[in-house]
Amino acid sequence: MAKYTLQEVTSSGLIREWIDFPKRLYKGNRNWVCPLDNDVLEVFDPRQNDLFADGEAARWIVRDQTGAVVGRIAAFYNREKAALEEQPTGGCGFFESIDSQEVANSLFDAARLWLAARGMEAMDGPINFGQRRDWWGLLVEGFEFQPLYKNPYNPPYYKDLFENYGFKNYFNQHSFIWRVNASEANKQIFARAERLYTIPGYHVENIDMDNLEEAAENFRVIYNKAWALFSGVKPMTHEEALQIMHTMKPIIDPNIIFFAYFHDEPIGFFITVPDLNRLIGKFNGKFGLWQKIQLMWNLKVRKSCDRVFGIIFGIAPEFHGKGVESAIMVKYWQYIEQTKNPYKSMELAWIGDFNPVMNRMIETYVCAERHKVHTTYRYLFDREKEFHRCPRLGIKRRE
Numbered sequence: 001m002a003k004y005t006l007q008e009v010t011s012s013g014l015i016r017e018w019i020d021f022p023k024r025l026y027k028g029n030r031n032w033v034c035p036l037d038n039d040v041l042e043v044f045d046p047r048q049n050d051l052f053a054d055g056e057a058a059r060w061i062v063r064d065q066t067g068a069v070v071g072r073i074a075a076f077y078n079r080e081k082a083a084l085e086e087q088p089t090g091g092c093g094f095f096e097s098i099d100s101q102e103v104a105n106s107l108f109d110a111a112r113l114w115l116a117a118r119g120m121e122a123m124d125g126p127i128n129f130g131q132r133r134d135w136w137g138l139l140v141e142g143f144e145f146q147p148l149y150k151n152p153y154n155p156p157y158y159k160d161l162f163e164n165y166g167f168k169n170y171f172n173q174h175s176f177i178w179r180v181n182a183s184e185a186n187k188q189i190f191a192r193a194e195r196l197y198t199i200p201g202y203h204v205e206n207i208d209m210d211n212l213e214e215a216a217e218n219f220r221v222i223y224n225k226a227w228a229l230f231s232g233v234k235p236m237t238h239e240e241a242l243q244i245m246h247t248m249k250p251i252i253d254p255n256i257i258f259f260a261y262f263h264d265e266p267i268g269f270f271i272t273v274p275d276l277n278r279l280i281g282k283f284n285g286k287f288g289l290w291q292k293i294q295l296m297w298n299l300k301v302r303k304s305c306d307r308v309f310g311i312i313f314g315i316a317p318e319f320h321g322k323g324v325e326s327a328i329m330v331k332y333w334q335y336i337e338q339t340k341n342p343y344k345s346m347e348l349a350w351i352g353d354f355n356p357v358m359n360r361m362i363e364t365y366v367c368a369e370r371h372k373v374h375t376t377y378r379y380l381f382d383r384e385k386e387f388h389r390c391p392r393l394g395i396k397r398r399e
Contacts, residue, residue: 004070006106009059015041018061021069022096023284031146032153033277037285039150040094043129044074051078056118057129059094060110062103071097071104075111076129077120085122086388089378090115092125093135096154097161104161112381122380124170125162126152133311133350137173137374138162145372148175148309148349149276152374159375167377171390172353175372176362178329178346180336189367193330196323204331207257212249216241218259218266226314248273251299255335256308256343258328260315268315268324270332272346274305303342310348313362320357325365347371355393 009018019037026032044059046052055078062071077090092111097103115123128135134150140159147153196202207215220241251273260268279298283291298304315324336343348368351358362368380387 003065004100004103004106005063006110007061007063008110009061014061015059017069018059018072019285021061021072024069025096025098031144033147033281034283034285035150036280036283036287038287043094043135049130051076051081051129054079055081055129058114060107062097062106070100071095071107073107073111074129075114075123077115077118078129082120087121087380087385088119089122089124090118090120091127091129092123093127093129095126095158097158099155099157099161101161101164105165108165108379112379116381121382122378124376124378125167127376136350137376140172140373140375142175142372147277148347149280151175151277151349162377165379166383167379168387169389170376170378173349173374173376174351174353174359174362174370175347175349175374176351176366176368177371178348178366178368180333180344189326189329189333189365192323192326192365196327201263202260202324202327204258204260204327206331207252207254207259209249209252209254212245213242215259216245219245219269219271222259222266222269222314222316223312225316227312250296251276255339255341256332256346258331260319260324260328262319267319268328270313270328271311272308272332273311274299274343275307275309275347276305278305278307306342306344308343308346310346312350313348313358313366315361320361321365323365325361329366352390352393354390357393 007014009015019040022032023034026034042048044057055076057074057076059074060072061069064070072094073092073096074094075090075092077088082088082090092108092115095104095107097107111123111125126135126138135152137152138158139147139152139154140156143156217238220236220238223241224235253274256272258270259266276295276299279295280287280291283294313325332346335341346368348362348366349372351362353359363370376390378387
């Protein structure tokens with residue numbers, strides 16, 4: 001009898017086992033936060049995930065001899081996204097496994113063979129079948145810290161499981177932390193902001209909750225200048241930007257979302273929200289009416305969330321290095337230090353190592369320090385093909 005058995009997830013019962021496996025795997029881990037079941041399930045729902053319009057996804061579990069689930073994975077591709085890469089590239093993600101290379105190899109093999117049968121020539125992982133901001137990359141530094149909402153967390157041994165199979169580091173994503181009591185850093189922020197304001201026309205404002213459509217358009221304009229040059233990132237439409245704003249609206253604290261302007265032209269943003277992971281861990285994945293009431297009570301009434309999640313930070317390239325970042329952080333500092341609020345720290349996630357300019361800005365102009373690293377790996381199906389890391393921002397991809 002085989003020690004382990006691979007099984008494709010094809011029924012509601014198997015989906016439940018696939019969803020519940022991490023809850024057992026991480027039991028007793030103080031840093032892991034159980035994701036909301038619905039947040040994960042919607043990734044694999046064609047009614048909610050537009051990538052299914054030109055793509056597919058599949059899931060598997062591995063069982064041991066007793067029938068217990070000991071591993072899981074998903075594989076997926078979208079033809080439009082696949083075509084943006086050097087070779088047609090799909091993805092694998094939501095990988096969880098006991099510390100067994102045999103189990104991991106079985107899962108990786110399933111994903112690889114499924115993708116190859118659909119014309120893919122490589123797979124990235126662990127990634128999300130959706131936006132890069134969610135569940136993207138393997139945690140390789142910072143295991144002692146609690147993850148941010150919809151950010152990956154995993155045991156240290158996963159790194160060996162991926163690399164022993166043959167995955168190679170395609171790029172790293174850095175997370176930074178900014179603490180309000182870092183007084184020396186704040187002095188630098190104020191000096192840079194003061195120099196910026198010697199030039200007339202610069203100003204920083206909070207989001208206007210009464211005009212989300214204008215906020216969405218400002219966000220879109222800056223995003224398309226600051227982010228759309230990244231590998232695999234498409235320009236954002238107004239409709240997509242507006243949907244993001246409306247989705248975020250229930251948890252928005254307008255005091256911690258900032259837009260920078262030069263002569264009323266939007267040139268930068270800092271979109272931050274209270275980090276829901278500080279509040280949802282006790283839900284064990286459930287998010288029914290009672291959990292929603294609890295969340296809103298703790299978020300809006302008790303104000304018991306003490307950490308801010310910096311979802312995305314963007315400055316139009318022509319304004320890099322001028323101090324716009326510091327001017328935004330001064331506004332942030334003034335709110336944190338001069339008003340009664342629960343926030344003690346702010347974390348920024350997803351600063352790719354292929355964007356050294358942004359990393360320098362976060363460290364030098366925002367004065368935040370790196371404290372987590374996630375790696376996005378790539379596996380080329382043709383093992384003789386030369387591997388290339390993700391090109392730096394602004395450098396043309398190889399033909």
